[in-house]
Amino acid sequence: AKKQGRNCYFWFEPSMENELRFRNQIETGLRRGLTQGEFVPFYEQQVDLESGELVGFEMLARWQSPQLGLVSPEIFIPIAEEIGLITELSEQLMDQAFANAREWDDSLSLSINISPVQLRDPWFAQRLLKKLVAANLPPPRLEIEITESCLHENVGLVRSMITSLRNQGVQISLDDFGTGYSSLEQLRSLPFDRIKIDRSFISELRQPNGRSRIVDAIISLGRGLNLPLTAEGVEDEEILTALKSMGRLKAQGYFYGKPENAEEVRERLRAAGKL
Numbered sequence: 001a002k003k004q005g006r007n008c009y010f011w012f013e014p015s016m017e018n019e020l021r022f023r024n025q026i027e028t029g030l031r032r033g034l035t036q037g038e039f040v041p042f043y044e045q046q047v048d049l050e051s052g053e054l055v056g057f058e059m060l061a062r063w064q065s066p067q068l069g070l071v072s073p074e075i076f077i078p079i080a081e082e083i084g085l086i087t088e089l090s091e092q093l094m095d096q097a098f099a100n101a102r103e104w105d106d107s108l109s110l111s112i113n114i115s116p117v118q119l120r121d122p123w124f125a126q127r128l129l130k131k132l133v134a135a136n137l138p139p140p141r142l143e144i145e146i147t148e149s150c151l152h153e154n155v156g157l158v159r160s161m162i163t164s165l166r167n168q169g170v171q172i173s174l175d176d177f178g179t180g181y182s183s184l185e186q187l188r189s190l191p192f193d194r195i196k197i198d199r200s201f202i203s204e205l206r207q208p209n210g211r212s213r214i215v216d217a218i219i220s221l222g223r224g225l226n227l228p229l230t231a232e233g234v235e236d237e238e239i240l241t242a243l244k245s246m247g248r249l250k251a252q253g254y255f256y257g258k259p260e261n262a263e264e265v266r267e268r269l270r271a272a273g274k275l
């Protein structure tokens with residue numbers, strides 16, 4: 001299936017049979033995997049660009065499938081959304097991630113990605129807050145990341161849920177900023193605490209002059225709206241140097257390391273005295 005937006009798929013005639021077979025395999029595997037605990041959180045470091053200090057982690061889902069190996073969320077998340085398993089999947093991951101984050105130093109935040117499908121569930125915010133209480137994790141340590149999201153139908157519901165989460169102290173980020181067809185509209189209609197600049201724009205900084213008009217513009221927009229920014233996809237020194245001239249930012253990406261599992265993170269934090 002070719003991806004067209006986050007929830008929308010179209011089918012290629014020639015490979016339709018293979019596509020279907022693959023899809024069925026994922027679907028069956030997903031259902032099984034959920035009962036077998038095959039979904040695990042990995043973590044990507046988030047760093048304060050200026051000081052270079054570790055400030056938190058973004059949780060990224062991984063599927064350790066006995067048949068397929070380590071499967072990318074880009075494959076299984078859209079299917080889980082379509083067949084109604086995303087809530088169950090996400091909640092299993094949250095339980096693990098909240099328990100992990102509880103062990104980390106209080107100064108470290110945890111970001112999680114929330115699917116637009118989950119935002120249409122009127123009980124989402126309430127269940128999330130309950131989980132935080134159960135895990136004894138202070139809401140301000142949690143950041144939820146929202147992407148472009150077929151919001152049109154239900155902005156009212158989404159807004160009131162986000163507002164009640166924010167009232168409890170949960171941070172809300174607009175993820176992949178600039179790639180959705182309605183990024184600006186979202187910024188206007190929902191209350192956000194942070195903008196995450198998509199990797200595709202950050203990679204433009206690899207040009208010889210280390211500048212990108214789009215990145216400049218997004219940063220000005222964020223500053224104008226009083227919203228702090230995170231740069232994602234900081235892959236190398238070149239990008240890092242370019243970003244350092246752009247003022248206060250959070251950064252994440254392969255330059256700081258590939259996503260790690262809970263145990264690897266624990267070791268990293270133990271070494272840094274942040275456990």
Ligand code: C2E
Pocket residue numbers: 044059060061072073074077090093113114115175176199232233234235252253254255259
């Ligand atoms: P995202 O939220 O934009 O996450 C960043 C993705 O970029 C991650 O891919 C990460 O591994 C990758 N990445 C990080 N730094 C770099 C870099 O420097 N260079 C390059 N080339 N890539 C980098 P991943 O883990 O495959 O996740 C893909 C997407 O799947 C995520 O994109 C997010 O939208 C979604 N996703 C992941 N976990 C979850 C989840 O638990 N729930 C939901 N709803 N979506 C999730």
Ligand code: CA
Pocket residue numbers: 058113145175
């Ligand atoms: Ca994200």
Ligand code: CA
Pocket residue numbers: 175176196198232
């Ligand atoms: Ca992102």
Ligand code: CA
Pocket residue numbers: 176198199
């Ligand atoms: Ca992205």
